[in-house]
Amino acid sequence: MPIRAVAYVSTACSEIAEHDAPGIGSGRLDALVEDAARFNRQAGVTGVLLFDGTRFFQYMEGPEDGLHIVYGRVLGASSHRDVIELQRGIVGRRMLPFWPMRWLPTDRAQVGVLAKADWTGFKQRGDAAAIKATGMDLVTSVVEPHLLAG
Ligand SMILES: Cc1cc2nc3c(=O)[nH]c(=O)nc-3n(C[C@H](O)[C@H](O)[C@H](O)COP(=O)(O)O)c2cc1C
16 A cells, blocks of 8 residues: 655644744643554554754654545644645655654754755755755754653
């Protein structure tokens, strides 16, 4: 069965949004992601959620049926608003198979940069520092240090 993926950005609700350092007062986000990961494991979905203190970026991938249900839950959640889909489609292989879901803090500008990146075909060029870095290159560069850290 082909693997499908979706990437979007959104704005956190005020209970989650914090205006300085992501990570402080994130108890509600921890609980949300714990619930999300539990559901995703059943649905065969993996990915990552990035949070810059105000906005979310999420990438998730999995079989069509599972991803459809998960994305429906995301779209129906009241913990965020202004969901903007960046890309949706088939990917040749899983690109972020590491976690059913995990949230990572990023610096303030990061979600804005991701929102403006090239998401065509979820392609990867392999160099996040290059001027032509794709959205997938940028996400991979955020995730990689956390893989090494375990
Ligand atoms: C930013 C964000 C990401 C989410 N990611 C997932 C997910 O990956 N899988 C999932 O099943 N639900 C996901 N959800 C839904 C939550 O797990 C949860 O069901 C929902 O937020 C609870 O409803 P509420 O936000 O209206 O309180 C997400 C919700 C938000 C706001």
